[in-house]
Amino acid sequence: MAVYVYSIVAGTHPLDLSGLAGVGADPAALRTVDGGRLTAVVSDAPPGLRAKRRDLAAHQAVQERLMAGGTVLPLRFGLTAPDDDAVRAALTENAEQYAARLSELDGCAEFHLKATEDEESLLRRILAESPEARRLNDEIRGGRAAPDAPVVLGELVSQEVRARQEALAAGITQALRPHARDERSSPPSGDVFLSISFLVARDAEDAFLTAEKGLAAELGDSVDLRLHGPLPAYSFV
Structure with a gap:
């Protein structure tokens, strides 16, 4: 059987x-x-x-x-x-x-982290910090834009979102990496721009959790870090 x-x-x-x-x-x-x-x-x-x-x-x-x-x-x-x-x-x-x-x-366990970012907050920052995005947005709202302006703005914003979230994901990973023995990441999906598992030794768990909490406080409410663990080390078998 x-x-x-x-x-x-x-x-x-x-x-x-x-x-x-x-x-x-x-x-x-x-x-x-x-x-x-x-x-x-x-x-x-x-x-x-x-x-x-x-x-x-x-x-x-x-x-x-x-x-x-x-x-x-x-x-x-x-x-x-x-x-x-x-x-x-x-x-x-x-x-x-x-x-x-x-x-x-x-002596290790897995901790899985998923990160998402508030879309409205991110778009506001892009419009505030990107002169080109701000110009296109103002022209569209004022009725002075070229016919293809919405498409151009959409592509520009999409590129900015990708670049910013890739940089943010790298920063989060680098901040937690010193407290882990190994890591395994998955491709971004939907609104999750970072999905990563860390293999953490039991005697390093407190340091890892402290680093994650400090990171969450530093990033503020616009970024949501969802940490699950300790878990069986599925990602590292």
């Missing part, structure tokens, strides 16, 4: 899974597959599994419980294997790679 794989831990890792439910509408019991140096936490895979909130929460709860006992390699939601033997073979064949990654993540 197919098995759902939640995570990989060292063979010596505490494995208290009591009170946890697996994924699926009728979740099977959690169990472990012993691969010698490494252990995988699994359950029978439910048919037709989809990323419902209930199942995402169940997957996350397993990671958080294991995190409390030490380092974990959290696997992405939905990962399955044909059976326990296939899981055991993967643990054995990739033991060196998995063990090395566990060592690299030891």
Whole structure:
């Protein structure tokens, strides 16, 4: 029977899974597959599994419980294997790679940061600080603009927004980088101009959080920093 794989831990890792439910509408019991140096936490895979909130929460709860006992390699939601033997073979064949990654993540957690900026405030600053944008805007409002002025202004503002947010994203990253061991960024999407995960050592968490709070205060209300963590290190597995 197919098995759902939640995570990989060292063979010596505490494995208290009591009170946890697996994924699926009728979740099977959690169990472990012993691969010698490494252990995988699994359950029978439910048919037709989809990323419902209930199942995402169940997957996350397993990671958080294991995190409390030490380092974990959290696997992405939905990962399955044909059976326990296939899981055991993967643990054995990739033991060196998995063990090395566990060592690299030891004592660390992930913090994920998303940054957005108030659009109206940003546009006001661009019009105030860009003579060309201000001139075009005044001509349009006064009825003196060329027919293509709105398009030209739109392109100019778009370029200014991109340049300013790229610079701001770089500044935020540089301010937090000294307090992290590693980082992984994702492309901007929608109104989020910065989406980045930091791998932070437990003994550096206070410094990291203090730096983030200071940065938020310095940037003011026009920039919204949303920090989530500590989390399992999904981005660094």
